Amino acid sequence: MEILKKKSQVRELVNKERSKKQIIGFVPTMGYLHQGHLSLIKKAKNDGCFTIVSIFVNPLQFGPSEDFQRYPRDTERDLKLLKEANADAVFIPSDEEMYNSNHLTFVNVSKLSEKLEGSFRPGHFAGVCTVCAKLFNIVQPDRAYFGWKDAQQLIIIRKMVRDLDFNISIVPVATVREEDGLAASSRNVYLSPDQRKKALVLSRALQKIEQMIKFESVIDANLLIEEGKKIIKSEDVELQYLEAVELENLERVEKIRKNTGILGAIKVGNVRLIDNLIME
Amino acid sequence: MEILKKKSQVRELVNKERSKKQIIGFVPTMGYLHQGHLSLIKKAKNDGCFTIVSIFVNPLQFGPSEDFQRYPRDTERDLKLLKEANADAVFIPSDEEMYNSNHLTFVNVSKLSEKLEGSFRPGHFAGVCTVCAKLFNIVQPDRAYFGWKDAQQLIIIRKMVRDLDFNISIVPVATVREEDGLAASSRNVYLSPDQRKKALVLSRALQKIEQMIKFESVIDANLLIEEGKKIIKSEDVELQYLEAVELENLERVEKIRKNTGILGAIKVGNVRLIDNLIME
Numbered sequence: 001m002e003i004l005k006k007k008s009q010v011r012e013l014v015n016k017e018r019s020k021k022q023i024i025g026f027v028p029t030m031g032y033l034h035q036g037h038l039s040l041i042k043k044a045k046n047d048g049c050f051t052i053v054s055i056f057v058n059p060l061q062f063g064p065s066e067d068f069q070r071y072p073r074d075t076e077r078d079l080k081l082l083k084e085a086n087a088d089a090v091f092i093p094s095d096e097e098m099y100n101s102n103h104l105t106f107v108n109v110s111k112l113s114e115k116l117e118g119s120f121r122p123g124h125f126a127g128v129c130t131v132c133a134k135l136f137n138i139v140q141p142d143r144a145y146f147g148w149k150d151a152q153q154l155i156i157i158r159k160m161v162r163d164l165d166f167n168i169s170i171v172p173v174a175t176v177r178e179e180d181g182l183a184a185s186s187r188n189v190y191l192s193p194d195q196r197k198k199a200l201v202l203s204r205a206l207q208k209i210e211q212m213i214k215f216e217s218v219i220d221a222n223l224l225i226e227e228g229k230k231i232i233k234s235e236d237v238e239l240q241y242l243e244a245v246e247l248e249n250l251e252r253v254e255k256i257r258k259n260t261g262i263l264g265a266i267k268v269g270n271v272r273l274i275d276n277l278i279m280e
Numbered sequence: 281m282e283i284l285k286k287k288s289q290v291r292e293l294v295n296k297e298r299s300k301k302q303i304i305g306f307v308p309t310m311g312y313l314h315q316g317h318l319s320l321i322k323k324a325k326n327d328g329c330f331t332i333v334s335i336f337v338n339p340l341q342f343g344p345s346e347d348f349q350r351y352p353r354d355t356e357r358d359l360k361l362l363k364e365a366n367a368d369a370v371f372i373p374s375d376e377e378m379y380n381s382n383h384l385t386f387v388n389v390s391k392l393s394e395k396l397e398g399s400f401r402p403g404h405f406a407g408v409c410t411v412c413a414k415l416f417n418i419v420q421p422d423r424a425y426f427g428w429k430d431a432q433q434l435i436i437i438r439k440m441v442r443d444l445d446f447n448i449s450i451v452p453v454a455t456v457r458e459e460d461g462l463a464a465s466s467r468n469v470y471l472s473p474d475q476r477k478k479a480l481v482l483s484r485a486l487q488k489i490e491q492m493i494k495f496e497s498v499i500d501a502n503l504l505i506e507e508g509k510k511i512i513k514s515e516d517v518e519l520q521y522l523e524a525v526e527l528e529n530l531e532r533v534e535k536i537r538k539n540t541g542i543l544g545a546i547k548v549g550n551v552r553l554i555d556n557l558i559m560e
Contacts, residue, residue: 007445100442100443102529103443104389104390104392104443105387105388105389105390105409105439105440105443105444106387106388106390107413107444108388109384109385110384110385111384112384129385130444133387134443134445137444137446137447138445159385160385162380163380163383163384163385164385164387164410164413164414165287165414165417166417167291167417167420249382
């Protein structure tokens with residue numbers, strides 16, 4: 001596995017592999033890898049891609065009072081996991097390699113970026129889009145893999161790629177859950193055992209909603225959301241949002257159908273967690 | 281010369297030419313071509329590029345009260361000029377080919393976009409950056425050619441390319457002037473003979489400043505700007521700005537030196553005109 005720290009090394013490697021007719025698959029991450037990330041890499045490898053993973057904790061997507069400084073990092077462990085997953089290359093740039101000292105350019109997907117997560121994390125998605133645009137230009141992949149766990153991110157990146165004509169297929173991959181049902185996330189490490197027990201209420205609520213849709217054929221979004229909120233409120237956590245939306249535009253829907261999703265966020269102590277149920 | 285209307289045709293042609301080891305040169309224009317555009321094409325051809333020109337009057341970079349509807353268009357004449365200039369291909373997309381019906385993504389270079397032209401044309405440079413990002417992703421050129429005539433645009437695009445890691449060299453080309461000294465511009469056609477006479481005051485002021493720098497070694501920006509403004513105010517035109525700035529960041533400078541410029545804008549009747557003097 002090639003370990004690359006410079007953009008120029010990435011370009012060189014990609015040119016070499018592309019001249020060998022390799023399809024370039026790209027998995028952007030912030031490191032502290034978990035089974036969710038590994039499922040993206042597995043999918044890229046199964047698709048036959050020369051698979052490049054990036055590890056970069058992007059300062060631009062954290063708000064001033066958010067967890068940029070304490071975001072978990074463990075490069076040694078990440079490299080070990082990447083080798084085991086047969087990733088072909090990893091790009092680990094420094095902050096200085098990624099951002100010049102007077103970075104002024106931002107990519108923003110209006111409207112979609114202001115809803116749900118965006119209303120709790122202003123500027124977050126502009127940071128995500130900007131770093132993804134940069135990484136897409138550095139790696140110039142044929143495909144980029146994103147998890148449904150961060151559904152709004154996936155939807156916004158897919159819109160950015162379409163609107164700005166990036167020549168990249170965005171490949172969505174299903175959320176991976178830990179044994180207790182919690183959606184895999186690097187931030188799960190913040191949870192104390194007690195907080196973790198409380199945090200499970202979000203996946204439990206989504207599971208209940210899924211069952212109502214599947215087995216009771218309930219499609220009334222208000223009913224489903226009401227039931228989900230009731231479950232979440234039974235636990236000592238802060239419900240930030242739980243909404244049934246159209247996946248393309250994140251507008252609220254009245255009825256659950258194909259291409260809608262139920263997206264939620266809770267706060268357990270200081271830890272924000274998101275999860276969702278996607279009807280693809 | 282290949283005439284392409286679809287993005288997919290552009291990608292196909294570029295892939296073909298790149299596989300033949302051609303360097304791809306790109307000249308984005310809004311059409312109604314003049315000697316300035318032709319000098320960009322000439323430069324690209326002289327650099328040995330497979331030269332692709334785009335013609336697209338970009339609605340996104342016009343304000344609601346600006347001249348999008350009446351912007352001059354003459355595709356037949358443009359195609360004739362491009363053939364004579366030995367352009368290799370021209371991309372003429374429709375509005376629908378360029379923008380999907382729910383375009384939401386914008387690229388903005390903060391700070392630089394708010395100064396000078398930006399203060400008179402809010403949103404203009406976000407429109408320019410967004411369409412250039414799209415065109416860069418469609419054409420994926422090795423080099424893109426921009427005229428110093430639109431100095432702020434050139435500086436902003438160069439900054440966007442650097443900040444977002446587009447793998448493109450931006451090549452600046454000197455302003456072309458008509459016989460009477462007026463900087464070549466598609467908008468010159470708006471001027472009545474009387475307005476044209478008045479409009480010359482801007483290039484005359486810049487010429488006087490150039491002479492003071494060259495022959496009298498004046499480098500005091502205030503002195504030079506004062507003299508320029510005096511000349512412009514002697515004519516029946518509206519001075520919008522005349523500023524001596526650092527070319528990299530568009531901050532005002534006290535002394536003229538390498539990498540500074542004097543940028544000006546006037547309005548003659550309803551016609552806005554810009555011009556500048558660049559110390560490269």
